[in-house]
Amino acid sequence: MIWSWEFVAEITPDLLKGLVVTVKITLISSVAALSIGLFFAIAKMSSVDLVRRSAVLVTETIRRTPLLVQLYFLFYVLPDIGIVLSPMIAGTIGLGLHYGTYVSEVYRAGIINVPAGQWEAARACNLTTRQTWTEIVLPQAIPPMIPPLGNYVIAMFKETPILSAITVLDLMGEALAKANFSYRYLEPITLVAVGFLFVSLCSAALIRLLENYLKRQAA
């Protein structure tokens, strides 16, 4: 089979439509992951033993099972108990939940890496809890978190093709629809791969710039 530019031209508009969906899903599920991650991070650092243990149990379970199975769960099993989600919503929740568990580790590591002396100094200076967090801990904890968080956003972007398995028409979904219809796989899948490669290389470069900028700020 040889590469056909005509076919490429024919499918490009629909693939671009899929790309828009992909980007939209990435953005929404990033916000979801960042919030869910915060929730898990706080729970994992809770002083209540039961809360901490159950948070660890839940996050480890999510991290050790495949995203695809979790998506099937949200999409096929939840309707049995009366919760019917659209493919888009199920996909966004699945991605957000899965990556939320990874993100919670980033938050936790960031906060734990603030030296104990800083907490003690804040206490010695008689700062309130609120002041300790907003003036001392978070300004030191957040910059080192940004590169890993950025990497997880890229990872989520790269994972979105999996959503086509629960019938979301993202970039991969559109490509597979075209491929199944015409039985030409070469062009759609190559275009998807090139598209993803392009976007992830660009965003990786952006994150590296950001990282260097933050390093200069810290120095």
Added chain:
Amino acid sequence: MNTFESAIGYSWFILTGAVATVELTLLSCLLALILAMLAGIALTSDQIAVRAVTRIYVEIFRGTSVFVQLFAAYFVLPFVGVSLSPLQSGVLALGLNGGAYGAEVVRAALNAVGRDQREATIALNLTRWQALWWVILPQAVVFMLPSFGNLAIELMKGTAVASLITVSELTFQAQVVRGQTGDTAMPFLLILVIYLLIASALISFVRWLERRFGRGIVSANT
């Protein structure tokens, strides 16, 4: 009663998928390990051509998702004359993907071994390969293991995607059961538990390896 019996019947059917999942995981981990070692060592090479070629491999496979790579291996390779069985495509795509991530781990671990160790091998007149094999690698392996453990889990989770290219592993079998019986909760809960067990077994194995290889080495992070 009938439903209970059929539940046992299809649980057995799903369990047969666990064999394929484990097989796929182990084979692709093996391929990934070999590729990671070769590519990781190549990334620390003095020759710029070797480094450049390896860098291209690593960036291509890290820059696209394993999902796209699986579909490329299964649907696109036949068009360029390479026909692979679903399992072979799965092992190839997952192995190449894991190898690319692993290469970065190997590179970082090799660089983390102290400069004095390298200088000592030069002073002792060891060849490059002797130095790598007897001095640098044994120390670097300890740095690699925790990350390799995480990568093995990622690969194991990636095997679920291979169900979409018709490898009859756990997720595929669960989907078959869903299609045949219309029952959803049971098959998916069952495979979630099996995945959890496999992942936990993998983690315990890597922890054991960490202890085994960590023996006699003064840990830097105690």
